[in-house]
Amino acid sequence: MTEFHQAAAAVYLASGIAALLGIVLPSERIARASLYGLVVGAALQGIAFATLHRAAAPPALTDWVSVGALVAWMAVVVMVFFAWRMRLTTLAAVVGFVAFLFVFASLLKDPSTSVAVAGEAGAWPHAHVLLASAGISLLGVAGLAGIFYLIEHRRLKSKRALKRRVPGPSLEALDRVGVASLAAGFPLLTLGLATGMMWQRSENGVLFTGGPHEVWTLVAWLFYAGVVFVRFRGQQGARQGAATAVAGFVFLTFAVVGVGVLR
Amino acid sequence: MKLLLVGMNHRSAPVEMRERFAVDDPAPALEKLVAGDEIEEAVLISTCNRVEIVVQTPNVEAARHRLVRFFGTEWATRTHGAAIEDHLYVYRDAEAIAHVFRVASAIDSMVVGEPQILGQVKDAYRHAVDAGSCGPILSRLFQRAFATAKRVRSETRIGHGAVSMARIGVDLVAQVFEDLGSKKALLVGAGEMVEAALAALQGNGLGHATIANRSLERARDLAERFGVTAFGLDALPRLLAEADVVLTSVAVAEPILGVELAREVLARRRGRPVVVIDLGVPRNVAPEVGEIDNVYLYDVDDLQGIASQNAEERQREVARAGRIVSAECQRFEGWLGALEALPTIRDLSARAEALRRAEFERSVARLDLDEEQRAGLERMTRSLVSKLLHHPLTRLRKESDRAEGLALRGAARVLFGLDEPEAGADSEALDDPADDT
Numbered sequence: 001m002t003e004f005h006q007a008a009a010a011v012y013l014a015s016g017i018a019a020l021l022g023i024v025l026p027s028e029r030i031a032r033a034s035l036y037g038l039v040v041g042a043a044l045q046g047i048a049f050a051t052l053h054r055a056a057a058p059p060a061l062t063d064w065v066s067v068g069a070l071v072a073w074m075a076v077v078v079m080v081f082f083a084w085r086m087r088l089t090t091l092a093a094v095v096g097f098v099a100f101l102f103v104f105a106s107l108l109k110d111p112s113t114s115v116a117v118a119g120e121a122g123a124w125p126h127a128h129v130l131l132a133s134a135g136i137s138l139l140g141v142a143g144l145a146g147i148f149y150l151i152e153h154r155r156l157k158s159k160r161a162l163k164r165r166v167p168g169p170s171l172e173a174l175d176r177v178g179v180a181s182l183a184a185g186f187p188l189l190t191l192g193l194a195t196g197m198m199w200q201r202s203e204n205g206v207l208f209t210g211g212p213h214e215v216w217t218l219v220a221w222l223f224y225a226g227v228v229f230v231r232f233r234g235q236q237g238a239r240q241g242a243a244t245a246v247a248g249f250v251f252l253t254f255a256v257v258g259v260g261v262l263r
Numbered sequence: 264m265k266l267l268l269v270g271m272n273h274r275s276a277p278v279e280m281r282e283r284f285a286v287d288d289p290a291p292a293l294e295k296l297v298a299g300d301e302i303e304e305a306v307l308i309s310t311c312n313r314v315e316i317v318v319q320t321p322n323v324e325a326a327r328h329r330l331v332r333f334f335g336t337e338w339a340t341r342t343h344g345a346a347i348e349d350h351l352y353v354y355r356d357a358e359a360i361a362h363v364f365r366v367a368s369a370i371d372s373m374v375v376g377e378p379q380i381l382g383q384v385k386d387a388y389r390h391a392v393d394a395g396s397c398g399p400i401l402s403r404l405f406q407r408a409f410a411t412a413k414r415v416r417s418e419t420r421i422g423h424g425a426v427s428m429a430r431i432g433v434d435l436v437a438q439v440f441e442d443l444g445s446k447k448a449l450l451v452g453a454g455e456m457v458e459a460a461l462a463a464l465q466g467n468g469l470g471h472a473t474i475a476n477r478s479l480e481r482a483r484d485l486a487e488r489f490g491v492t493a494f495g496l497d498a499l500p501r502l503l504a505e506a507d508v509v510l511t512s513v514a515v516a517e518p519i520l521g522v523e524l525a526r527e528v529l530a531r532r533r534g535r536p537v538v539v540i541d542l543g544v545p546r547n548v549a550p551e552v553g554e555i556d557n558v559y560l561y562d563v564d565d566l567q568g569i570a571s572q573n574a575e576e577r578q579r580e581v582a583r584a585g586r587i588v589s590a591e592c593q594r595f596e597g598w599l600g601a602l603e604a605l606p607t608i609r610d611l612s613a614r615a616e617a618l619r620r621a622e623f624e625r626s627v628a629r630l631d632l633d634e635e636q637r638a639g640l641e642r643m644t645r646s647l648v649s650k651l652l653h654h655p656l657t658r659l660r661k662e663s664d665r666a667e668g669l670a671l672r673g674a675a676r677v678l679f680g681l682d683e684p685e686a687g688a689d690s691e692a693l694d695d696p697a698d699d700t
Contacts (some may be wrong), residue, residue: 033640036496099527114545138401156559157553157559159565170437170439170441171438171440173441237536237556238534238536238557239556239557
């Protein structure tokens with residue numbers, strides 16, 4: 001499994017560099033090659049996940065580094081899906097580097113520090129981690145697309161985009177990525193929350209203990225619910241949608257990671 | 264074997280003169296040119312900015328006179344006589360090669376780096392091949408020109424960055440919209456700018472377009488040609504709400520799109536972005552419209568600024584492109600030089616072989632040799648001649664494309680008497696002095 005993870009990390013790094021070269025040179029062929037690289041990296045990491053439970057002592061999925069690697073993998077899959085159809089090399093470059101960092105961090109982790117999941121919790125922890133990770137990765141892609149949207153919007157407004165040698169992703173492509181990721185990410189996050197509550201009940205007998213992680217995640221969920229409602233009722237423009245996608249992801253990151261770190 | 268190019272372009276001749284040489288089918292002109300003794304091969308390049316004839320000739324001066332006469336009295340729709348010479352340029356050999364390479368690479372174009380010229384030069388070559396006026400030398404020249412143009416395009420940024428307003432407008436739209444096929448454009452005006460922009464947008468797959476103009480008749484004329492719909496200016500508020508791209512180029516004293524109308528339109532679009540390109544002077548769109556969220560407004564100065572910047576960048580790339588052209592010219596001259604060295608190499612080899620055979624036959628006649636000894640002697644003489652000639656022939660080939668090559672060829676012809684009739688004197692001069700005793 002480690003070998004596949006190592007190979008995936010190396011391929012992600014190479015893909016990120018290739019995507020950057022594709023933007024800077026600029027070269028369509030190199031940019032396209034970076035996408036193929038991400039596909040290979042995702043396949044390698046997928047094999048690593050598939051073999052996870054065949055190991056003698058399977059590492060826990062619920063520690064932060066493993067979750068990070070899982071989120072990165074899902075983000076890569078989502079990114080490849082979008083970048084295959086649209087001019088999104090800049091996003092692919094960022095995702096490639098981020099995926100490399102997460103997978104590399106998971107390789108540095110000492111397996112003995114993994115927290116074992118209590119047996120009586122059943123399948124809930126894994127369901128929670130998988131669904132919440134998928135939701136977070138999609139909302140992360142929406143947030144990333146939002147950041148790029150705001151950058152491109154600013155450049156176009158200030159007319160600096162005119163002077164650029166290499167055209168960036170179009171606003172429409174970034175908006176489509178944001179909307180589609182939000183549409184798929186929010187239900188997955190909702191399911192992640194629901195399975196998390198089920199996990200809580202199987203361990204503590206209650207659905208909601210009122211801990212900071214739970215409270216902040218619920219607040220983040222409510223925020224996203226508002227964003228989805230406004231966005232899909234057509235009451236929000238593309239730029240405002242991008243800004244709220246960024247804000248939402250910052251909120252969610254704080255709820256999931258920040259609260260745990262500050263505690 | 265010499266190359267000569269005679270022609271005129273946008274720098275040497277006004278359009279009134281160039282247009283008289285426009286030809287749809289260059290075959291008759293090419294056939295006429297190669298029918299005489301002065302010209303062996305010919306290719307005619309005719310575009311809106313240049314008319315050039317490249318020829319391969321055994322006599323440069325005769326070919327030059329022929330081409331000038333052709334331009335002045337035989338070709339044009341109206342004769343120009345001696346006056347035409349003032350507008351013609353003449354390039355010989357290396358200069359002609361470099362010029363063809365520069366033309367194909369779009370370095371010599373009015374708009375440096377423009378992509379159309381390579382296709383036009385390819386057409387010119389194809390026509391010459393079809394007309395039977397393009398032989399091995401010009402074929403090779405043009406194949407190398409195409410390869411050079413490809414190198415220039417891929418190794419430099421000479422073709423990067425749009426320089427026409429219409430193209431820049433399309434590039435801008437592409438930075439906002441990923442897919443033009445599902446987009447609607449509204450073009451206000453019916454002049455040349457609007458026409459060029461509409462052609463560029465449709466060329467990039469624009470889905471729907473509408474033209475609005477003060478004169479509905481003119482709008483309809485233009486709309487008919489492009490297969491789009493036309494309206495009067497009174498329909499503007501409705502059309503604006505539907506348009507993802509708005510391009511205006513009309514003569515108006517006051518802006519036709521103010522802040523209030525723009526806000527109203529944006530509200531109906533539910534925040535969907537809109538690109539507004541204002542090519543009018545005075546401006547057709549109030550500058551404050553650009554401050555509204557989701558409106559991307561560009562005026563003629565913005566576009567002109569980027570056109571100048573891209574043109575400057577292309578101009579900077581000319582030096583890099585020039586270096587590629589120089590390297591490719593040298594390669595071609597090397598090939599051409601090697602062709603010129605061929606007769607000397609052939610004559611020298613033939614002369615040496617004739618001497619060897621004569622000496623061999625004489626020796627065989629004097630000596631009483633069996634078959635094996637005879638074969639051995641023949642092998643030895645062949646090897647001796649081959650080794651003696653190896654270095655001179657290699658030098659002749661190697662130096663063929665340099666100035667020394669010409670001197671070496673001359674020296675070889677004199678020293679080995681290649682231009683003298685083959686006679687017994689040659690063999691006598693090389694006879695072994697011991698034979699006299």
